[in-house]
Amino acid sequence: QILILDFGSQYTQLIARRVRELDVYCEIHPFNKIPPITPDIKGIILSGSPCSVRDSDSPDLDLDALRGKLPILGVCYGAQLMAQKYGGNVTPSEIREYGRAKISHLDTHSKLFRELTHDSQVWMSHGDTIKELPEGFDVIASTHSVKIAAYKVQGEETYGIQFHPEVTHSTEGKNLLRNFVVQICDCAQDWTSDVFIDATIDSLKESIGKDRVVMGLSGGVDSSVAATLIHRAIGDQLTCVFVDNGLLRKNEYEEVLESYKGMGLNVIGVDSKQKFYDALAGISDPEGKRKAIGKTFIEVFDEEAHKIKDVKWLGQGTIYPDVIESVSVNGPSATIKSHHNVGGLPDFMKLKVVEPLNTLFKDGVREVGKALGISDAIIGRHPFPGPGLGIRILGDVTPEKVQTLQEVDYIFIQGLKDAGLYDEVWQAGSMLLPVQSVGVMGDERTYERVVALRAVSSVDGMTADWVHLPYDFLGKVSNDIINKVKGVNRVVYDISSKPPATIEWE
Numbered sequence: 001q002i003l004i005l006d007f008g009s010q011y012t013q014l015i016a017r018r019v020r021e022l023d024v025y026c027e028i029h030p031f032n033k034i035p036p037i038t039p040d041i042k043g044i045i046l047s048g049s050p051c052s053v054r055d056s057d058s059p060d061l062d063l064d065a066l067r068g069k070l071p072i073l074g075v076c077y078g079a080q081l082m083a084q085k086y087g088g089n090v091t092p093s094e095i096r097e098y099g100r101a102k103i104s105h106l107d108t109h110s111k112l113f114r115e116l117t118h119d120s121q122v123w124m125s126h127g128d129t130i131k132e133l134p135e136g137f138d139v140i141a142s143t144h145s146v147k148i149a150a151y152k153v154q155g156e157e158t159y160g161i162q163f164h165p166e167v168t169h170s171t172e173g174k175n176l177l178r179n180f181v182v183q184i185c186d187c188a189q190d191w192t193s194d195v196f197i198d199a200t201i202d203s204l205k206e207s208i209g210k211d212r213v214v215m216g217l218s219g220g221v222d223s224s225v226a227a228t229l230i231h232r233a234i235g236d237q238l239t240c241v242f243v244d245n246g247l248l249r250k251n252e253y254e255e256v257l258e259s260y261k262g263m264g265l266n267v268i269g270v271d272s273k274q275k276f277y278d279a280l281a282g283i284s285d286p287e288g289k290r291k292a293i294g295k296t297f298i299e300v301f302d303e304e305a306h307k308i309k310d311v312k313w314l315g316q317g318t319i320y321p322d323v324i325e326s327v328s329v330n331g332p333s334a335t336i337k338s339h340h341n342v343g344g345l346p347d348f349m350k351l352k353v354v355e356p357l358n359t360l361f362k363d364g365v366r367e368v369g370k371a372l373g374i375s376d377a378i379i380g381r382h383p384f385p386g387p388g389l390g391i392r393i394l395g396d397v398t399p400e401k402v403q404t405l406q407e408v409d410y411i412f413i414q415g416l417k418d419a420g421l422y423d424e425v426w427q428a429g430s431m432l433l434p435v436q437s438v439g440v441m442g443d444e445r446t447y448e449r450v451v452a453l454r455a456v457s458s459v460d461g462m463t464a465d466w467v468h469l470p471y472d473f474l475g476k477v478s479n480d481i482i483n484k485v486k487g488v489n490r491v492v493y494d495i496s497s498k499p500p501a502t503i504e505w506e
């Protein structure tokens with residue numbers, strides 16, 4: 001595997017995903033918590049950072065312990081750190097270099113650049129520049145404005161590059177990473193979905209043994225894939241719970257429950273709609289609604305978990321981005337999820353946790369899901385928030401409002417599917433606004449609700465752009481909604497990106 005040491009760059013996870021795309025396993029660890037260097041670690045990548053190596057308290061590590069022992073690739077800050085530590089000179093760039101640049105010189109004999117074209121485009125994002133290299137370091141690439149765009153240390157497989165090969169704007173970045181990981185580190189490209197599935201099933205069998213496992217399903221990709229893996233390992237020792245919180249999409253509860261049963265999962269459907277509506281009655285504040293929904297879910301799930309005899313484990317669909325301890329700009333800090341630290345823990349939370357997907361990124365989860373034969377309807381599903389339509393109804397939630405929004409949402413989502421647009425959108429949904437507007441229908445004046453439609457493109461939900469859906473499509477959907485859904489007389493389309501807006505309205 002490849003070890004990626006994180007200095008806090010926004011691109012660190014992207015480096016890991018690119019390495020995984022080469023079918024090579026890798027892990028991200030903070031620069032100040034380096035795991036033991038076991039023989040299965042074949043190389044190290046040092047990430048970029050928002051910090052400057054010229055700052056007195058900039059992130060640092062004991063490079064002597066690593067250098068020369070196994071191949072190292074420093075990216076941006078990682079490259080500057082090595083250059084600075086061994087006697088080179090790093091200075092502020094005259095202009096902050098951000099964006100595309102062209103390679104003007106490339107040492108085509110370098111193993112790192114095998115089969116790369118000599119003038120390829122790379123992505124720069126740095127405020128410091130390496131002005132002088134230490135003795136024994138050779139320049140192996142330059143751009144028009146950066147002389148030391150890449151270097152190699154003589155007699156060692158130690159490299160530094162100023163640009164970001166992990167960003168797709170570096171057009172040959174993937175080849176460069178392949179050269180490092182496969183040619184230089186000698187990693188086998190054998191970390192495939194099938195290998196992951198076999199190894200995970202074996203280890204689940206071993207750790208769970210004859211115990212019973214309970215798991216909540218959401219209808220989403222992660223919990224569905226995690227449950228399928230656990231089920232493959234231990235069969236009906238796994239009991240799944242799928243809760244109807246009354247805030248799901250139209251027909252979703254019935255359809256998803258059916259598809260889970262079709263997959264052979266032992267799943268208990270729990271209709272708790274009324275409990276959730278009661279808990280939400282009169283609450284308008286978004287966080288108040290989230291808390292009420294979360295608390296009710298825990299109560300319902302706890303009650304169901306108690307009905308299963310001798311349960312010892314809780315299955316969860318946690319994925320890798322949730323467990324990576326990333327480094328923040330203000331120094332190392334562990335991003336630990338504050339689960340449910342309200343008073344005493346419910347009993348099910350005292351169970352041992354099994355998280356078979358906690359080493360995978362979302363795209364990896366989808367691939368594993370496909371290899372497990374899970375239907376496209378589940379694998380390709382847009383993300384949907386846990387509190388569901390509860391946070392898409394602005395203001396207080398009532399069953400009538402839920403029903404109205406379900407109808408609106410159904411027309412929009414079905415419309416996207418019928419028009420072949422669903423897969424081009426990362427997430428779509430509709431919001432019921434606490435606003436009424438005047439309209440006219442036939443000869444009658446109306447005074448009814450406004451709904452907003454939202455469709456975004458994104459990679460991970462952290463940033464997002466609104467999708468330029470065709471006007472004809474929007475026109476048809478708007479028409480359908482106003483004609484078919486009672487109580488709605490106006491449709492608007494949200495054209496805000498994230499940031500500064502968020503994807504959800506609450």
Ligand code: XMP
Pocket residue numbers: 290383384385386387427461462498501502503504505506
């Ligand atoms: P925002 O609105 O923060 O959303 O841009 C980013 C992504 O997170 C989802 N989201 C949630 N998911 N519980 C969830 O499980 C929540 O409370 C929640 N709030 C937002 C949102 O749908 C989007 O995919």
